[in-house]
Amino acid sequence: MGLSRTALLWCSQNKWMKTNVPKYAFVKKAVKKFMPGETVEDAVAAALEFNNKNIGTLFTQLGENISNLDEADSVTQHYLDVLKIISSQNLTAEISIKLTQLGFDFSFDQTFKNISLIAAKAKELNNFVWIDMEQSYYVDDTIKVYKKLKSEFDNIGLCLQSYLMRTKSDLEEMINISPAIRLVKGAYMEPANVAFKKKFDVDENYFELTKYMLTAGLENNARIAIATHDLKMISRIKEYAKSNNISNDRFEFNMLYGIKTDEQKKLVEQGKRLSVLISYGENWYPWYVRRLAERPANIGFVIRNMF
Numbered sequence: 001m002g003l004s005r006t007a008l009l010w011c012s013q014n015k016w017m018k019t020n021v022p023k024y025a026f027v028k029k030a031v032k033k034f035m036p037g038e039t040v041e042d043a044v045a046a047a048l049e050f051n052n053k054n055i056g057t058l059f060t061q062l063g064e065n066i067s068n069l070d071e072a073d074s075v076t077q078h079y080l081d082v083l084k085i086i087s088s089q090n091l092t093a094e095i096s097i098k099l100t101q102l103g104f105d106f107s108f109d110q111t112f113k114n115i116s117l118i119a120a121k122a123k124e125l126n127n128f129v130w131i132d133m134e135q136s137y138y139v140d141d142t143i144k145v146y147k148k149l150k151s152e153f154d155n156i157g158l159c160l161q162s163y164l165m166r167t168k169s170d171l172e173e174m175i176n177i178s179p180a181i182r183l184v185k186g187a188y189m190e191p192a193n194v195a196f197k198k199k200f201d202v203d204e205n206y207f208e209l210t211k212y213m214l215t216a217g218l219e220n221n222a223r224i225a226i227a228t229h230d231l232k233m234i235s236r237i238k239e240y241a242k243s244n245n246i247s248n249d250r251f252e253f254n255m256l257y258g259i260k261t262d263e264q265k266k267l268v269e270q271g272k273r274l275s276v277l278i279s280y281g282e283n284w285y286p287w288y289v290r291r292l293a294e295r296p297a298n299i300g301f302v303i304r305n306m307f
């Protein structure tokens, strides 16, 4: 891991910075590249634009590691409201949630209750809920929540990270439950005993896991979301799908709002399925700094906004 990435991931967790950095106007301005605004109305307006271009969307309210279970109730209510908004506005939009926002640091049972309420409402409104994957110490319990929920609901997906050495066996272990998997490389700072440290290894594992999903996954009716902006990887995957006669409707691509927008357009023109994850909310600091860490050159953009 490069020094700048390590430093930025450290900044994303720093308490003083979390409170103070978001107050600067130039930082607020820079963050606009990655999110349309702080309110759900901003996300709805952006989703309408994407939908008009035949691009699906995923809504996620920023904020992680809340400080008590009352806050978890508010987040739960927020997502129940968002599902109603999506339905009433006829948007092509799903939702993506961090379990730490639903109380994971305090109570497994309460978190499960909250996510079940959201899954049930989504089911009623013909929608779909994705569970984000957070730091490695949450993985065991997140998978536990996912499997338990999946035994009750069919409209639930899970994010898995290719930087974790364990992911191949996690995926193999759940392949027979017809999972919906969103594969990402992974955004957090992880120790070397759990995560690949070389980008080459993370990338190769990403490709291996994708091939597994496009073979064993499809045989088991898995839903497959390939969430990356890595253009070389996207080409490799498209090539693999083509040479194995896997049609465009068997998998989808996911990207983040504001990143590789030209490629987003191209994928849709090529008949690929694409959804863009739209983040919104007031608590954007740790999430935003993780975006900077993914591409430290983004710092230049923040600095330019100072002037």
Ligand SMILES: Cc1cc2nc3c(=O)[nH]c(=O)nc-3n(C[C@H](O)[C@H](O)[C@H](O)COP(=O)(O)OP(=O)(O)OC[C@H]3O[C@@H](n4cnc5c(N)ncnc54)[C@H](O)[C@@H]3O)c2cc1C
Binding pocket: 131, 132, 133, 134, 159, 161, 184, 185, 186, 187, 188, 227, 228, 229, 230, 231, 254, 255, 256, 259, 260, 276, 277, 290, 291, 292, 294, 295, 298
């Ligand atoms: C829909 C979606 C959901 C996600 N959910 C999770 C999750 O639940 N848990 C989790 O740990 N991670 C999540 N991530 C983040 C993910 O783990 C990666 O950190 C992120 O996608 C960057 O990796 P990459 O695959 O694009 O590849 P990289 O090799 O990191 O990047 C490839 C290229 O994409 C461009 N790029 C990548 N990131 C940026 C950026 N921030 N700004 C500008 N250009 C950039 C650059 O040109 C870079 O060279 C999610 C990503 C997406 C798209």
